[in-house]
Amino acid sequence: xxxxxxxxxxxxxxxxxxxxxxxxxxxxxxxxxxxxxxxxxxxxxxxxxxxxxxxxxxxxxxxxxxxxxxxxxxxxxxxxxxxxxxxxxxxxxxxxxxxxxxxxxxxxxxxxxxxxxxxxxxxxxxxxxxxxxxxxxxxxxxxxxxxxxxxxxxxxxxxxxxxxxxxxxxxxxxxxxxxxxxxxxxxxxxxxxx
Amino acid sequence: xxxxxxxxxxxxxxxxxxxxxxxxxxxxxxxxxxxxxxxxxxxxxxxxxxxxxxxxxxxxxxxxxxxxxxxxxxxxxxxxxxxxxxxxxxxxxxxxxxxxxxxxxxxxxxxxxxxxxxxxxxxxxxxxxxxxxxxxxxxxxxxxxxxxxxxxxxxxxxxxxxxxxxxxxxxxxxxxxxxxxxxxxxxxxxxxxxxxxxxxxxxxxxxxxxxxxxxxxxxxxxxxxxxxxxxxxxxxxxxxxxxxxxxxxxxxxxxxxxxxxxxxxxxxxxxxxxxxxxxxxxxxxxxxxxxxxxxxxxxxxxxxxxxxxxxxxxxxxxxxxxxxxxxxxxxxxxxxxxxxxxxxxxxxxxxxxxxxxxxxxxxxxxxxxxxxxxxxxxxxxxxxxxxxxxxxxxxxxxxxxxxxxxxxxxxxxxxxxxxxxxxxxxxxxxxxxxxxxxxxxxxxxxxxxxxxxxxxxxxxxxxxxxxxxxxxxxxxxxxxxxxxxxxxxxxxxxxxxxxxxxxxxxxxxxxxxxxxxxxxxxxxxxxxxxxxxx
Numbered sequence: 001x002x003x004x005x006x007x008x009x010x011x012x013x014x015x016x017x018x019x020x021x022x023x024x025x026x027x028x029x030x031x032x033x034x035x036x037x038x039x040x041x042x043x044x045x046x047x048x049x050x051x052x053x054x055x056x057x058x059x060x061x062x063x064x065x066x067x068x069x070x071x072x073x074x075x076x077x078x079x080x081x082x083x084x085x086x087x088x089x090x091x092x093x094x095x096x097x098x099x100x101x102x103x104x105x106x107x108x109x110x111x112x113x114x115x116x117x118x119x120x121x122x123x124x125x126x127x128x129x130x131x132x133x134x135x136x137x138x139x140x141x142x143x144x145x146x147x148x149x150x151x152x153x154x155x156x157x158x159x160x161x162x163x164x165x166x167x168x169x170x171x172x173x174x175x176x177x178x179x180x181x182x183x184x185x186x187x188x189x190x191x192x193x194x
Numbered sequence: 195x196x197x198x199x200x201x202x203x204x205x206x207x208x209x210x211x212x213x214x215x216x217x218x219x220x221x222x223x224x225x226x227x228x229x230x231x232x233x234x235x236x237x238x239x240x241x242x243x244x245x246x247x248x249x250x251x252x253x254x255x256x257x258x259x260x261x262x263x264x265x266x267x268x269x270x271x272x273x274x275x276x277x278x279x280x281x282x283x284x285x286x287x288x289x290x291x292x293x294x295x296x297x298x299x300x301x302x303x304x305x306x307x308x309x310x311x312x313x314x315x316x317x318x319x320x321x322x323x324x325x326x327x328x329x330x331x332x333x334x335x336x337x338x339x340x341x342x343x344x345x346x347x348x349x350x351x352x353x354x355x356x357x358x359x360x361x362x363x364x365x366x367x368x369x370x371x372x373x374x375x376x377x378x379x380x381x382x383x384x385x386x387x388x389x390x391x392x393x394x395x396x397x398x399x400x401x402x403x404x405x406x407x408x409x410x411x412x413x414x415x416x417x418x419x420x421x422x423x424x425x426x427x428x429x430x431x432x433x434x435x436x437x438x439x440x441x442x443x444x445x446x447x448x449x450x451x452x453x454x455x456x457x458x459x460x461x462x463x464x465x466x467x468x469x470x471x472x473x474x475x476x477x478x479x480x481x482x483x484x485x486x487x488x489x490x491x492x493x494x495x496x497x498x499x500x501x502x503x504x505x506x507x508x509x510x511x512x513x514x515x516x517x518x519x520x521x522x523x524x525x526x527x528x529x530x531x532x533x534x535x536x537x538x539x540x541x542x543x544x545x546x547x548x549x550x551x552x553x554x555x556x557x558x559x560x561x562x563x564x565x566x567x568x569x570x571x572x573x574x575x576x577x578x579x580x581x582x583x584x585x586x587x588x589x590x591x592x593x594x595x596x597x598x599x600x601x602x603x604x605x606x607x608x609x610x611x612x613x614x615x616x617x618x619x620x621x622x623x624x625x626x627x628x629x630x631x632x633x634x635x636x637x638x639x640x641x642x643x644x645x646x647x648x649x650x651x652x653x654x655x656x657x658x659x660x661x662x663x664x665x666x667x668x669x670x671x672x673x674x675x676x677x678x679x680x681x682x683x684x685x686x687x688x689x690x691x692x693x694x695x696x697x698x699x700x701x702x703x704x705x706x707x708x709x710x711x712x713x714x715x716x717x718x719x720x721x722x723x724x725x726x727x728x
Contacts, residue, residue: 023199027368032367032368033368034365034367035365035366036366037201037365038308038364039224039227039309039364039654040308040309041309043544044545044546044580044652045545046542046543046545051365059367060440060441060443060444061441061443061518062361062367062437063441065519065522066529066531067529067532078540081535081536082539084533085531085533086531087533103540103542105540106540107539107540115536
């Protein structure tokens, strides 16, 4: 079993928390992970990428080869498309729909979503809207994890454990809010699948 | 034995802790920062039996570590590649003095310049100083090598360097930890003159270093990190250094290469092993992260066009970091891509945070400078370097730590009026203070703006060495007190900032304007911590 995931977003959006949840879930399930992050200058509102590799065997490279990612998971629609060359032919492109506009020449969102949806295995999700409805606006990234969860090859229980490990210190309420966010995202993905 | 999920940087920090260091010395710099941060969060740091405070710059860090080694204790120094330029003087001379307690210098290179102004390769510094260099290919080796580096350092009484690159520094993997060693006892050098590099003594010490070279080569020749892995297809032999090995294994999905491979992780280069792979194969491909260090060494003066391939003949790009696709291409195994990003995507460069005081200062400075003409603002290294980009386009230089003040002085010497320097508080205490002394001694017509956000902001908000004494430092250096001004960079103070900057620019001598407001990131983090405490 091997899953290579490109995580994308804008510096400050918390893609490392997405990586941490999935990474801990994989470890909890007994898999190996290698995860490369971006630190430093680009973290200041710039485009950021993280390579997350999950496997039951040896993982050699810290970087995923272009053309071989099983999934691109993005918390922002323009960033979802930036690393498209990494995606496998039948890989999944999953993105939040809410744009993060901090550049003057940001393209029209409809154009971005249209482009994302043109990839055969793609899913766009209004994670911010869902998180808001759950009265947990800070759980956007966990909704995104939920929408990716059917395709990660990791049982949902282990992903829940990942959330517990990360949010445990903040108390049971925060853990439960995030587990609800996870399931809300997962629901959408499963509905789309049908 | 336990297992921990660690960044390459953290594996080095843990390795140093388990090697029984008594101190870590560093100045923040991507991609090396997390080594110190990891040690600072460790149990031993909390027990308070470990020095782990940031130094003012890489030179002071290197010297303090040498002092700790002098006292017989183990010390590690950490910096980014360009930091070694700052620390080069003590680094080079520590090879001559040798060490007492184990001394390890960790340098994190940044090929592709993700967060740096160049992509210099620190292995050259190791060769220059003639000391052993270790280059891990993964997080486990980063941990193991750090521990072994201390043993090697004490075995030969020599400093030892560890070189890593961005991708290993910032990638996480499970690392097996082994039993920690206790710290060394205090023990002054056996030879009281060992560290006195008077020419007569330095000549003797240098001979010792030269005699050590054979030992260093033997160590490399027999190191488990320099490994010849045979293969059946002898048409090509492949030499890898550091993480290039992983990319090679990646493209052969079975995890082994059909070609003979020499995996290098310890320098000086193992000549026998290099000869072996050279003689047993028809051609060589050299895959190394960074400059063509091994490749140039192999080629010598005879540019062997048909036999050796790498960065110098274009088989591998001449600059930038490696990745699996580049390695595949070099072996004629191109990996095909299926999709490409649409052309209408906008670039998203990093930017100053919303609410950052630098924004307000640049707004005021730009308002003033439009009356004096363009290209008169020298700047430095930090978040505020982003002022070079739109919408500000406010600064005209960024060269090395502290260069804003001295370049502004040189330009003023040449007749540029006004000549303005913009520098952060931490960059100022790192390497700006001495330049300010030059300017004060001549009362140079330079206006220095110190952006004092009380943090090393770009690397994550580490505390700044000025500790709130920037104004006193400037006056102490000799800037006239009436020309050391303080402003608070907020939108509501725009007119006042414009007035103060204008007044000091009109003054025909040295002045300093301190724009003082806490970094917005450290402010938010501090408030969060305070809420938690309540």
